[in-house]
Amino acid sequence: AKDGYELWLDYRPIENSIMRSEADRLFSGIFFFGKNPTYEAIQKELQLAAPKMTGKAPIFSTERLNQTQVWLGTREELAQVFGLQDQVTIRNLGEDGYWMGPVVFQGKTYFTIVGNRPVGVLYGFFDWLKSLQSGSFDSNKVKMESPKIQLRILNHWDNLDRTVERGYAGFSIWDWHRLPGYIDPRYIDYARANASIGINAVSLTNVNANARILTTDFMKKAKVLADIFRPYGIKVFLTARFSAPIEIGGLKTADPLDPEVIAFWKKKTDEMYQHIPDFGGYLVKANSEGQPGPHEYQRTHAEGANMLADALAPHGGVVIWRAFVYSHEIDEDRHKQANLEFVPLDGKFRENVIIQVKNGAIDFQPREPFHPLFGAVKQTNLGVEFQITQEYLGQATQLVYLSPMWEEVLRSKTFRPTPNSTVAGIVDGSDSGQKLTLMAGVSNIGTDRNWTGHLFGQANWYAFGRLAWDPYLNSEQIAEEWTKLTFGQNPENLTKIKGIMLDSHEAAVTYMTPLGLHHIMGWDHHYGPGPWVTGGRADWTALYYHRADSLGIGFDRTFTGSKALEQYAPEIIQAWSDSEQIPEKYLLWFHHLPWDYTMKSGKTLWEEIGLHYDQGVKSARKMKSTWESLNGAIDPEQFSHVSQLLGIQVQEAEWWRNACLLYFQSISKRPFPSEIEQPE
Ligand code: GCU
DSSP, X not given: OOOSTTGGGOOOOOOSHHHHHHHHHHHTOEEESSOOHHHHHHHXXXXXXXXXXXXXXXXXXXXXXXXXXXXXXXXXXXXXXXXXXXXXXXXXXXXXXXXXXXXXXXXXXXXXXXXXXXXXXXXXXXXXXXXXXXXXXXXXXXXXXXXXXXXXXXXXXXXXXXXXXXXXXXXXXXXXXXXXXXXXXXXXXXXXXXXXXXXXXXXXXXXXXOGGXXXXXXXXXXXXXXHHHGGGTOEEEEEOOTTHXXXXXXXXXXXXXXXXXXXXXXXXXXXXXXXXXXXXXXXXOOSSTTOOOGGGGTOOHHHHHHHHHHHHGGGTOEEEEEXXXXXXXXXSOGGGHHHHXXXXXXXXXXXXXXXXXXXXXXXXXXXXXXXXXXXXXXXXOEEEEEEOSOTTTTGGGSOOOOHHHHHHHHTOBOOOSSTTOBHHHHHTSTTTOOSSOEEEEEOOOOXXXXXXXXXXXXXXXXXXXXXXXXXXXXHHHHHHHHHHHXXXXXXXXXXXXXXXXXXXXXXXXXXXSGGGOOOOBSTTTOOSBOTTOOSSSGGGSHHHHHOOOSSEESOOOSTTTTOGGGGSOHHHHHHHTSTTTSOGGGHHHHXXXXXXXXXXXXXXXXXXXXXXXXXXXXXXXXXXXXXXXXXTTSOHHHHHHHHHHHHHHHHHHHHHHHHHHHHHHHHHOXXXXXXXXXXX
């Protein structure tokens, strides 16, 4: 039985006989053109994979001809065997790219994987294994790949006491207490998993940061992790608490223009690079939700970020500065605050600063329109932040495949800087022209045996890596890859599992927050429905967001309301300010409308709300019944794990529907549509 620990690297016997004999042949003569820790990692991976895939141990050749079948090396190492033209082609694949295909040398063909750096070879190697495993390998075909985004980073919201903010899969996998002396084998498996999907950076600590991570003791611990990750091409970042100069530096201020503060950060950073020579840089949450920042000293985000950037620049490090800022002291729609603070600073950030922007302007809701900062600045590097952990999406209890949601955001047209620009085009630099590019994912990883709590949480980790590599991939293809690696090749199983995955996000939106409703979850924990939530700060309550009253429901963000819509391109303002033109999925995000408003279907808004919640429940039930039909066809432990969780998911879908409809009915005072299951 499978407990999920192996993730998508759970190599299994190759089913396809042609593939199987290809693998047999190729694994019998592997030659590396050089020697380094990354090639050793490849060897170890093959020693693990080959026996499981073919029943035989791999054979590593000591010389490059005769018994050899496969060549691995960098472009420089393989210079003699490639013509000039090929060398240029490969060089253009960049730092992390790879070329693989047949190379004929003295009449014999060698299947060859080449990168510009060893890590490119590693990425190619994983791709090759995957293609053998899933039956798509063709030894005569040339394949070239290079990532479209430079920094493909996981953000762990892990605290130093091993609790994980918004983590639902156990404790933090970073065992700070036993570091630096003890190396948990999980660290290596973590690195393998990330490298296999192209993730090349990790921020180890919570954005609500603890300054202690920057003390020498903790640097020594982080160094051990960085050393383990290095052969896998993964760089370490840490979160920098803006008030660290006061908390661990003994200073009276953290003013970014104060010479002593500047000296503190320079010294800290120099020390960091002594421990971790390829340290990635700092990730910073400042002046948001009570975190310290430059505003305390009447300085801007740019002044704060640049001060850190200057300390990192001599070492090639980067500042990732988050745009998730809002303050309850400002009486302004929270939707607008990031643009209000960052647009005036356009052009003021150093080159080694990148602003990390959540996919939407509120906070990782089940569905959000894209963040208006994308397209609103011209001279500022912007990266996108997705949340892999399902804070607002049923946490580790529900099966929600997030790739379709991310795809929707990435493909959204921003109409700026060019008429055809999309979020993906801004983030990968093709539309924005920015050189530094980033996609971040808030990790869903913890100490649970299966890493992510819900088995299908693994698919979200996987999909994040794949989209960070290529933001134009489609969710169906990614689901198919992951499903084959996790459940095997059976086409019937594949169709069913893929179907469940691809329906799951829309289902969750429909039973949680249909038609543009948002932030109506339970207070603070964000689990389950809570549209009645009041009290505390206004922008943490459900009422602030749904604004239901006797007349209608929805948040007016048009020109008659908060005017948040104003922050988008004119094309969007024009279409979305009209309640008839805006896609209905965003309707109540931007409009407050009467309960009896006529929808595209001809039904009233009130009726459509009822029909949506009801449809959401039906979709959840369908996911469950499709899954039940896999009983006996897949591993029993995996089957039962997901089956039980889907049971809870159906109950929770009903809970959402009943709670929301009964609550809204107490305000709308209208009967439910007769065709739905009546909530009680
Ligand atoms: C959400 C989340 C917080 C987190 C914050 C952030 O508000 O609930 O736990 O700290 O996002 O992204 O900074």
